Amino acid sequence: MNFVQPEVLAGGVVIVIDAIRASTTMCTALANGARAIVPVLTAKDARATKARLGDEVLLGGERGGVRIEGFDLDNSPRSYTSDRIRGRTIIFTTSNGTAGLLHAKRAQRVLVGSLVNVDAVARAVAHDERPVHILCCGTRNEVSLDDCLPAGAMVEKLVRAGRNTTADDSASLVLHAWRDASRDVRAAFAESRGGRNMVRIGLGQDVDICASLDSVPIAPEFHVQAGAISAS
Amino acid sequence: MNFVQPEVLAGGVVIVIDAIRASTTMCTALANGARAIVPVLTAKDARATKARLGDEVLLGGERGGVRIEGFDLDNSPRSYTSDRIRGRTIIFTTSNGTAGLLHAKRAQRVLVGSLVNVDAVARAVAHDERPVHILCCGTRNEVSLDDCLPAGAMVEKLVRAGRNTTADDSASLVLHAWRDASRDVRAAFAESRGGRNMVRIGLGQDVDICASLDSVPIAPEFHVQAGAISAS
Numbered sequence: 001m002n003f004v005q006p007e008v009l010a011g012g013v014v015i016v017i018d019a020i021r022a023s024t025t026m027c028t029a030l031a032n033g034a035r036a037i038v039p040v041l042t043a044k045d046a047r048a049t050k051a052r053l054g055d056e057v058l059l060g061g062e063r064g065g066v067r068i069e070g071f072d073l074d075n076s077p078r079s080y081t082s083d084r085i086r087g088r089t090i091i092f093t094t095s096n097g098t099a100g101l102l103h104a105k106r107a108q109r110v111l112v113g114s115l116v117n118v119d120a121v122a123r124a125v126a127h128d129e130r131p132v133h134i135l136c137c138g139t140r141n142e143v144s145l146d147d148c149l150p151a152g153a154m155v156e157k158l159v160r161a162g163r164n165t166t167a168d169d170s171a172s173l174v175l176h177a178w179r180d181a182s183r184d185v186r187a188a189f190a191e192s193r194g195g196r197n198m199v200r201i202g203l204g205q206d207v208d209i210c211a212s213l214d215s216v217p218i219a220p221e222f223h224v225q226a227g228a229i230s231a232s
Numbered sequence: 233m234n235f236v237q238p239e240v241l242a243g244g245v246v247i248v249i250d251a252i253r254a255s256t257t258m259c260t261a262l263a264n265g266a267r268a269i270v271p272v273l274t275a276k277d278a279r280a281t282k283a284r285l286g287d288e289v290l291l292g293g294e295r296g297g298v299r300i301e302g303f304d305l306d307n308s309p310r311s312y313t314s315d316r317i318r319g320r321t322i323i324f325t326t327s328n329g330t331a332g333l334l335h336a337k338r339a340q341r342v343l344v345g346s347l348v349n350v351d352a353v354a355r356a357v358a359h360d361e362r363p364v365h366i367l368c369c370g371t372r373n374e375v376s377l378d379d380c381l382p383a384g385a386m387v388e389k390l391v392r393a394g395r396n397t398t399a400d401d402s403a404s405l406v407l408h409a410w411r412d413a414s415r416d417v418r419a420a421f422a423e424s425r426g427g428r429n430m431v432r433i434g435l436g437q438d439v440d441i442c443a444s445l446d447s448v449p450i451a452p453e454f455h456v457q458a459g460a461i462s463a464s
Contacts, residue, residue: 145401145408169377169425176377176409176420188408193401 004135006106012130014104015113015121015154016222018137019146020194021075022097023114024210026229028077029060031216033086036228039098043068046091053089061093065201068093077209089228100137101222101229107133110222112229115150115185116209117216122157124219124232132158134171145177145192146210149185152178153213186211236367238338244362246336247345247353247386248454250369251378252426253307254329255346256442258461260309261292263448265318268460271330275300278323285321293325297433300325309441321460332369333454333461339365342454344461347382347417348441349448354389356451356464364390366403377409377424378442381417384410385445418443 017023026037037060038053040046046059047070060073060080067074073084075094092098104110108130113121125132134154136147152174155165165171181188189195189211190204198207209215222229249255258269269292270285272278278291279302292305292312299306305316307326324330336342340362345353357364366386368379384406387397397403413420421427421443422436430439441447454461 142400143402143405145404148401148405168374169380170375172377172420172423173375173380173405173409176412177405178408180408180412188404191404 004133006103009104009107009133009135012107013109013111013125013128013132014107015111015125015132015134016097016100016104016137017113017134017147017150018094018097018100019114019150020144020189020192020198020210021077021206022092022094022137023112024116025060025075025077025080026092026112026220027114027117027216027218029080029085029090030220030229030231031218032080032082034080034090035087036089036230037220038089038091038228039101039222040091040093041099041102043071043093046071046093049091053091057089057091058085060090061098063095065197065203076203076206078206096137096139100135104135104222105224107224110224112220112222113150113154115153115189115211115213117214117219118150118153118157119214120217120219122154122161126158126161126163132163139194144194146189146194148174149178149181149188152176153182185213236365238335241336241339241365241367244339245341245343245357245360245364246339247343247357247364247366248329248332248336248369249345249366249379249382250326250329250332251346251382252376252421252424252430252442253309253438254324254326254369255344256348257292257307257309257312258324258344258452259346259349259448259450261312261317261322262452262461262463263450264312264314266312266322267319268321268462269452270321270323270460271333271454272323272325273331273334275303275325278303278325281323285323289321289323290317292322293330295327297429297435308435308438310438328369328371332367336367336454337456339456342456344452344454345382345386347385347421347443347445349446349451350382350385350389351446352449352451354386354393358390358393358395364395371426376426378421378426380406381410381413381420384408385414417445
C-alpha cells in the first residue's frame with residue numbers, strides 16, 4: 001500500500017505478488033516442471049539473455065496482455081503446460097510483475113506469491129525470523145485489488161502462525177479486505193481492474209485460474225545472485 | 233492508496249480524511265459552533281495568520297499528538313466544546329491532516345471527511361457530477377487504517393446512491409475492508425497505528441470518539457480561495 005523504497009527491504013524477506021497474472025503463471029510453470037525462470041525488465045533484455053544462455057531457453061511474457069513478437073510463450077498460466085516447458089529455463093518479462101521482483105532484489109530472500117500458493121508461501125516464511133514484507137506490484141503505480149487480496153490471505157495465515165503483523169496498517173487493511181472478499185474471491189478478482197482488463201481481451205478464463213486459492217503447492221524462490229527463480 | 237498528484241484532483245471533488253484526529257476535531261468544532269477553521273501547514277504560519285486576523289482567533293492543533301506551546305487548543309475533539317469555541321475562528325495545524333487539505337487545494341470542491349460524518353459527506357457529494365476523490369492522509373507517507381475505513385464507508389454509501397466506484401481498485405479495497413471491519417469499528421480503530429499511538433499517550437478516549445460512526449451531521453467544506461473551512 002505504501003510505495004516502498006528498495007532499501008527498506010534490505011535484510012528482510014519479500015513476497016512479490018502480481019496475481020493477475022505474472023505470479024500465477026510463474027507458479028504454474030514451476031509446478032509443471034520448468035527448471036527455472038529468469039525475470040528481466042524488457043523484451044530486449046530477454047532476447048539478449050537468450051543469446052547468452054542458448055537456444056534451449058524459452059522466451060515468455062507479455063506487453064498489453066498479449067505475447068511479445070518472437071516470444072515462445074505469452075503470460076497465460078494455461079500456456080505453461082508440462083509438455084511445453086518441462087526441464088526448460090524460461091526468460092520472462094511482464095509489464096509489472098518482473099519489475100516488482102527486481103525491485104526486491106536487495107532483500108535477503110525473495111519469494112513469488114499469488115492466490116494460488118498462499119498456503120505454500122505462508123509456510124515457507126512463517127518461521128523465518130527476519131521481517132517479512134509483502135510487495136504488491138499493482139499496475140502503473142496504482143494499487144491492484146487482485147494483489148492485495150492474496151496479501152491479506154497471507155497475513156491471515158501469518159497471524160495464525162503467531163507472527164506479529166501490526167507493524168503497519170497496510171497489513172490490517174488487506175486482512176480486513178480479504179476476510180470480506182474471500183466469501184467470493186472469484187467475483188472479487190473479476191471486479192478488479194486487472195480482471196476486467198483480462199475479460200475485455202477475451203482472457204476471462206485466466207482470471208478464474210488466478211483466483212483459485214491454494215491450487216499450486218509451491219513457493220517459488222528468486223535467487224537474486226543467480227538471477228533465477230526456482231521451485232525453491 | 234495511491235500517492236495522488238495534486239493535478240489529478242483538479243476539477244474534481246475531494247474528501248480529505250484524517251480520522252484520528254484532525255478531521256474528527258474539525259467536524260466537532262464546526263458542529264459546536266466555531267465560525268470557521270483556517271488550516272495552515274506550520275505553527276509559524278499559524279502565529280503569523282493570527283497576527284494578521286487579530287486576537288479574537290484561536291490557535292489549535294498538535295505536534296506529536298500534544299498541544300503546541302502557546303496554542304489555545306490541542307487536537308482533541310473533546311477540547312472543542314461550545315463554550316470555548318462558539319463564534320470563533322480557529323487557526324489549525326496538525327502533523328498530517330492540514331497538509332492533506334492543502335494538497336487538495338486545486339480541486340473545485342474540498343470536504344472534510346471522517347467516520348463521524350460519513351453520511352453527511354456522502355449526501356453532500358452523491359449528486360455532484362464531478363469525479364469524487366477520497367484522499368486518505370495517512371501518516372508519514374504510510375497508509376492509515378483509520379482513514380481507509382471511513383473511505384470504505386463512504387464508498388458503500390456512494391455505491392448505494394448509484395455512483396460508479398470501480399474507477400480504480402483502491403475504492404474496492406477500502407469497501408471490502410470496511411464491510412469486514414464495520415462489524416466492530418471501535419476495535420479496528422483501536423488496533424490501527426494511530427489508535428495505538430493515542431492509547432499510548434493516554435488519549436484512548438479520543439479514539440472512541442473518532443470511531444463513532446455518523447455522530448456529527450455536517451459536511452465541512454474547505455473554501456480554498458478564502459482559506460477557510462466552514463460548516464458548508
